[in-house]
Structures are given as structure tokens and as C-alpha cells.
Amino acid sequence: MTKKNAHKATRQIPRPRLLVLHGPNLNLLGAREPEHYGSATLAEINLALARRAEAAGVDLEAFQSNHEGALIERIHAARAEGVRHIIINPAAWTHSSIAIRDALAAVAIPFVEVHLSNVHAREPFRQHSFFSDLALGVITGLGHQGYLLALEFLLNKLLTDE
Numbered sequence: 239m240t241k242k243n244a245h246k247a248t249r250q251i252p253r254p255r256l257l258v259l260h261g262p263n264l265n266l267l268g269a270r271e272p273e274h275y276g277s278a279t280l281a282e283i284n285l286a287l288a289r290r291a292e293a294a295g296v297d298l299e300a301f302q303s304n305h306e307g308a309l310i311e312r313i314h315a316a317r318a319e320g321v322r323h324i325i326i327n328p329a330a331w332t333h334s335s336i337a338i339r340d341a342l343a344a345v346a347i348p349f350v351e352v353h354l355s356n357v358h359a360r361e362p363f364r365q366h367s368f369f370s371d372l373a374l375g376v377i378t379g380l381g382h383q384g385y386l387l388a389l390e391f392l393l394n395k396l397l398t399d400e
């Protein structure tokens with residue numbers, strides 16, 4: 239194989255795709271209740287995730303919405319796009335949204351549920367999740383590092399599933 243063809247061959251292998259979903263009010267991270275959610279902004283969290291994914295040769299897109307239907311439609315699109323895994327912090331919808339739960343069940347894309355705060359150490363209404371029983375796993379209370387730990391888990395999973 240010539241050098242030129244070798245280059246073509248490597249370009250034909252599609253990079254695995256991961257999707258990170260952030261629910262309502264997470265666009266306010268950094269300023270929003272830092273005693274619960276820390277001081278990192280959403281842009282900083284997404285940048286750290288993008289850098290780690292890039293270093294691993296994985297495509298990662300992050301999407302935040304304050305509109306439930308927008309998140310549902312993003313989940314539906316993920317199936318057609320061949321997204322392998324999702325990291326989701328459904329935020330307040332964790333405790334209320336059967337519709338987002340059903341969307342994740344419908345596309346059957348394995349996902350990790352992440353919360354910045356430890357939802358089990360807070361108000362009782364935060365202790366029920368409509369997502370946890372479907373999730374590969376749940377990370378709660380480790381701040382913004384939780385997203386990176388979820389990504390690390392999924393990068394390992396991509397390697398071992400191949």
C-alpha cells in the first residue's frame with residue numbers, strides 16, 4: 239500500500255460518536271448555586287470533555303436545552319447518527335420526565351447518568367430518578383469530575399466492546 243492509500247484507508251474508519259446531554263438550568267453553571275454545583279461553567283466542562291475525547295480519537299458533541307422536547311428530539315436524532323453512548327445530566331427532569339426516559343429507552347443507546355451534586359444528600363424529591371434503572375451506571379456528587387469519570391468509563395467500554 240502506498241503512503242497515499244494508507245492515509246485513505248485510515249480515514250475510512252468512522253470515529254465512535256458520543257453525545258453529552260445537559261438538562262435545564264445547567265447553562266447557568268458557574269453562577270448557579272455554587273455550593274451545590276461548583277464553580278466550573280458548562281463551557282469549561284464541555285471543553286474538558288471535548289479535549290479528552292479528541293485525545294482518544296472519539297467524536298463528542300455536547301447539547302444543553304431548557305426545553306424538554308428539544309432534548310427528546312436530540313435523543314431521537316442520535317440513533318440515526320449512530321451515537322454509541324450518551325452521558326446525560328437530566329437536571330430537574332431526572333425527577334419528573336417519563337418522556338425523556340422513554341426517548342432513551344426507545345433509541346436503546348446505553349447511557350451514564352451524571353449529577354454534579356449528591357442528590358441522595360439533598361431534598362427527598364431529588365432522590366427518585368426516572369433514569370437510574372435504565373442507566374449503565376450513575377455518578378452523583380463528584381462535581382464536574384463526574385462527567386470526566388463517565389467519559390473515561392465509556393472510552394474503556396468502547397475499547398473492550400470492539
Ligand code: DQA
Binds near residue numbers: 328329331352353355
Ligand atoms: C442535578 C441535580 C438535580 O436535582 C437538579 O435539579 C439539577 C442538577 C445535579 O447535577 O446535581 O438541576 O442534576
